[in-house]
Amino acid sequence: MKIYLLSLGAGLLVGAIYGLLNVRSPAPPVVALIGLLGILLGEQAVPLAKRLLARETVTVGWVRQQCGEHVFGELPKAPPTDDVPGDRA
Numbered sequence: 001m002k003i004y005l006l007s008l009g010a011g012l013l014v015g016a017i018y019g020l021l022n023v024r025s026p027a028p029p030v031v032a033l034i035g036l037l038g039i040l041l042g043e044q045a046v047p048l049a050k051r052l053l054a055r056e057t058v059t060v061g062w063v064r065q066q067c068g069e070h071v072f073g074e075l076p077k078a079p080p081t082d083d084v085p086g087d088r089a
Contacts, residue, residue: 040071 014035018024023031044067051058 044071 026032047066048058048063051062
């Protein structure tokens, strides 16, 4: 039940911000997508801030491992191909 109340609270906060910015819901697609990107990046700011406050080092590898997979998901891989470039039969 707690997660639902937190979700409702976050929705109310975002709705209030939208109202202050005179953006009507549903937001235009670009605004909505940028908002979703902000949510993803904001989620990653918390572990980053915790690490910095603990005076632990933050490396590119750590950011890539901790944040990259969550923000971008598992990126698709190219299918294997048996074709040799320039070889047309």
